[in-house]
Every structure is written in C-alpha cells, then in structure tokens.
Amino acid sequence: MSAAPLTIGEAARRTGVSAKMIRWYEATGLLPPAVRSESGYRHYGEADLHTLRFIRRARDLGFSVDGIADLLALWRDRARPSAGVKAIAQEQIADLRRRIAELEGMARTLEHLSDACCGDDRPECPILDDLAAADRAPMPRPSRRGLPGRGPARKSV
Amino acid sequence: MSAAPLTIGEAARRTGVSAKMIRWYEATGLLPPAVRSESGYRHYGEADLHTLRFIRRARDLGFSVDGIADLLALWRDRARPSAGVKAIAQEQIADLRRRIAELEGMARTLEHLSDACCGDDRPECPILDDLAAADRAPMPRPSRRGLPGRGPARKSV
DNA sequence: ATGGGGGTTCCCATCATGGGAAGGTCAAGG
DNA sequence: CCTTGACCTTCCCATGATGGGAACCCCCAT
Missing domain, CATH: 1.20.5 (Single alpha-helices involved in coiled-coils or other helix-helix interfaces)
Incomplete structure (x- = not known):
C-alpha cells in the first residue's frame, strides 16, 4: 500500500481543489497540517485525496467552509447518528x-x-x-445576512 | 425651494442607504463629492436623496455598483435611447x-x-x-466567473 | 551544472458591508 | 458659559473564498 506521496500540485490536479486553496484550508484549520518532506514540501496520501474530494464536493453543493468542517467531523466519526x-x-x-x-x-x-x-x-x-420613483418606503434593508454567494463579482455589468 | 440641507445620517435614514455606504459610494466615485459645511459635514439636498434612493433600489434588484454606475449615467442623460x-x-x-x-x-x-x-x-x-464518493471526475471547477453573490457569508452552517 | 517547472511564504485584490477608535461639532439644558 | 450626548469626520480592520504575483528555494533531467 502506502502509495508514493504526492506534491500539492499533483493533489490539486487529482482532486480539483487548487493548490492555493489546499494551503488555505490547512492554514485555517479545515485540514490538519500536511506531512512535510525534509525540504518543506507538503506530501499527500490517498486518505488526504479522499478528504480533498469530500471538500470539493461539499463546496460544489454550496456549503460554507464552516459547514464543511461540521460535515467532516461527522464523516470522521463513524458512530455519528x-x-x-x-x-x-x-x-x-x-x-x-x-x-x-x-x-x-x-x-x-x-x-x-x-x-x-x-x-x-x-x-x-x-x-x-x-x-x-421617489415614493419608496426606506425599509431597513432586509438584512443581507446568510447569503454566502461565492465567487468574485464580474467586472462590470 | 432649496430645502434645509440634511446631514449624512438624516439622508441615510430617509433613503435606506447607510451613512457608511454613502461615504463609500462617494469615495469610489459612484457619487460626486457632497457639498460640505464649514466644519466639514456633508450636506444633502433633495436631488441627492433622489439619487440615493435610485442606488438603493438598484442594489435591491441585484445590480453591482458598476452596473449602477452605468444606469445612473443613462438616467442623467435625458436623451438616452x-x-x-x-x-x-x-x-x-x-x-x-x-x-x-x-x-x-x-x-x-x-x-x-x-x-x-x-x-x-x-x-x-x-x-x-x-x-x-471517490469516483468523481476532478472537473476543472466550472469557473465561478460572473457570480457577484452579494453579502457576507453566514457565520456557520 | 544548469534550466525549467514546481514548491514555499507573504502580500494584495476582489465586492459590499459593518465595526470601532480617536477626535471634532453642534444643539439643548443647567 | 459649560457640559453632555448625539452626531459628524477620517482611518483601519474584518468578512469569505478565491486568484495573482513576487521573491526565493528545491528537485530532476539533460
């Protein structure tokens, strides 16, 4: 078993999560710190790829990173209800x-x-x-709370 | 005419655009610099309120600030097609x-x-x-381009 | 040994919005 | 006149998920 460890770029290619985001997920605690080679390169194994694909899929379903953290915790807990x-x-x-x-x-x-x-x-x-039209009631802005909305905006309409 | 000039807070209350955003719209050029009192307070007249309500309404319809700038330009050009x-x-x-x-x-x-x-x-x-599921194709992430998505994300799912 | 591709960190930008600090202004009431 | 409190000013920072890029290091193949 124990396949050859992959570099971050390779892991990115195989999971569809960019290297940049993998580092960011690690920095923010969504992922545990990756194993490092002597020279400091991150190495990833099959289990890591699995986790990355999980994350990728959850993002595609619109989950926030916080939500994914919750899902990952449940996923790892094999006894969860x-x-x-x-x-x-x-x-x-x-x-x-x-x-x-x-x-x-x-x-x-x-x-x-x-x-x-x-x-x-x-x-x-x-x-x-x-x-x-001037006759609009200045309603207190329906509070934009709770609208993740992903992705940077287009440059101009 | 020439109603008493309003302070930024009053303008905010009457248009539903927060004082913070009014200042920001001015800083980024969506609005022209407001008239100032001797002591530096911004003052707003009826025309300004009208513009602010226009902006507010356009935001409520999901337009980006860039889009609103375009709309405002057309609005001010009475001969626009x-x-x-x-x-x-x-x-x-x-x-x-x-x-x-x-x-x-x-x-x-x-x-x-x-x-x-x-x-x-x-x-x-x-x-x-x-x-x-491990058998997902690592599709090159459907490029999130063009999805403004407004509003900060919810705290946690 | 050298070149190129890829790793590392760090900083910056996005987009619209709010929070908050530090300090100046104004109107009302003692 | 002076205090008080509400309001204004500017400036900095944070948000969420992502990409861009600089400066530098590492590894492998020719």
Whole structure:
C-alpha cells in the first residue's frame, strides 16, 4: 500500500481543489497540517485525496467552509447518528431556497420592467422610471445576512 | 425651494442607504463629492436623496455598483435611447437566472440525498457517502466567473 | 551544472458591508 | 458659559473564498 506521496500540485490536479486553496484550508484549520518532506514540501496520501474530494464536493453543493468542517467531523466519526448530517443538509437546503427566492424576486421584478420598456431609440424608459420613483418606503434593508454567494463579482455589468 | 440641507445620517435614514455606504459610494466615485459645511459635514439636498434612493433600489434588484454606475449615467442623460437601459437590465436578468439555476442544481441534489437519509440514530448516511464518493471526475471547477453573490457569508452552517 | 517547472511564504485584490477608535461639532439644558 | 450626548469626520480592520504575483528555494533531467 502506502502509495508514493504526492506534491500539492499533483493533489490539486487529482482532486480539483487548487493548490492555493489546499494551503488555505490547512492554514485555517479545515485540514490538519500536511506531512512535510525534509525540504518543506507538503506530501499527500490517498486518505488526504479522499478528504480533498469530500471538500470539493461539499463546496460544489454550496456549503460554507464552516459547514464543511461540521460535515467532516461527522464523516470522521463513524458512530455519528445520521440525524445530525441530515439536519445540516436541510439547513443548507433551506439556505439555498432562501437565496433562490430572493434572486427570483429580483429577476421577476426586472422582467416586468424590461417587458414594459420598448428598448428603442426613444428615451422613455419604465426601468429608469421605476428606479427613480421617489415614493419608496426606506425599509431597513432586509438584512443581507446568510447569503454566502461565492465567487468574485464580474467586472462590470 | 432649496430645502434645509440634511446631514449624512438624516439622508441615510430617509433613503435606506447607510451613512457608511454613502461615504463609500462617494469615495469610489459612484457619487460626486457632497457639498460640505464649514466644519466639514456633508450636506444633502433633495436631488441627492433622489439619487440615493435610485442606488438603493438598484442594489435591491441585484445590480453591482458598476452596473449602477452605468444606469445612473443613462438616467442623467435625458436623451438616452431606452435600448441601452433595457440591454443592461436583460444582462442582469440573465445573470440572476444563471445564479438561480446554479443554486437550484445544488438544492435539488441535496434534496435527493437528504430524502435518502433516514436521519435517525444509525450512522448509515447516504449524504456523507455521496460526499465521500471517490469516483468523481476532478472537473476543472466550472469557473465561478460572473457570480457577484452579494453579502457576507453566514457565520456557520 | 544548469534550466525549467514546481514548491514555499507573504502580500494584495476582489465586492459590499459593518465595526470601532480617536477626535471634532453642534444643539439643548443647567 | 459649560457640559453632555448625539452626531459628524477620517482611518483601519474584518468578512469569505478565491486568484495573482513576487521573491526565493528545491528537485530532476539533460
């Protein structure tokens, strides 16, 4: 057994987690410190690759790093009750549904406005009229809490 | 006319844009430098409030600050063709739809997994089994490009 | 032995937002 | 007049997950 230890770049290639992120996960405690060669290179074995793929998959399902830490702990505890895992998953689902609903609301509003705008050479524009409408209640901003949202924004719309 | 000039806090209260953000919008050029009193306090008039409400509304529709800058420019240009505005709105809609589809995919997958997990005292858990499945292709991460995603993440899942 | 590819650390940027410190200003009340 | 407290100013820092890049070290193959 004990396959040849892989360097971080190789581990990155095989798991789809970038070398940069592997280092970061280690620095922030999501991963235990990797074994080092004499010269300081990190080395990874099969078990590490497994963990990295787990992380990668969880990220793809939208879990935050904190959530993944919880999942990893449960994963390593072979006696865990599945109820705990299911609860985490359902919180995540609820979170996703909340975010979807928020975006859906925005999209629908914009679609209405866009449909009402003829989009030709003339300056009349219901979209701008809506944005500029002065009669909006200054609601206390529905608190953006709980919207991870991943990924840097596009450069410009 | 010329109503009494408002302080930044008052403007914030009336527009739903926090004082902090008003200063930041000014610092980054989204807003022109505000008029100052002798002692350095920023003062805002009706036109400024109007602009701030415009910004607030656009943020609520998910536009990035860059997008809002474009919209503001069009708004101020009374001769603009509405086509430009409509194009921006439709890009934004497409962006929202893309993000929704991504989240929807995650939610559906998780729902399948969650449904398959009995969530009791026993340790068997299809959710963890899926996350741990080793046979995943290390696809080059579907490039998170173009997903603004607003708002800081929740503290922990 | 030399070159190139890849490792290491450290710093910086993103995007929109809030928290907080240190210090100046203003209006109301004693 | 002076205090008090609310409000303003600027400046720095943190968030989350990610990438970019510099400066430097290491290892293997020609």
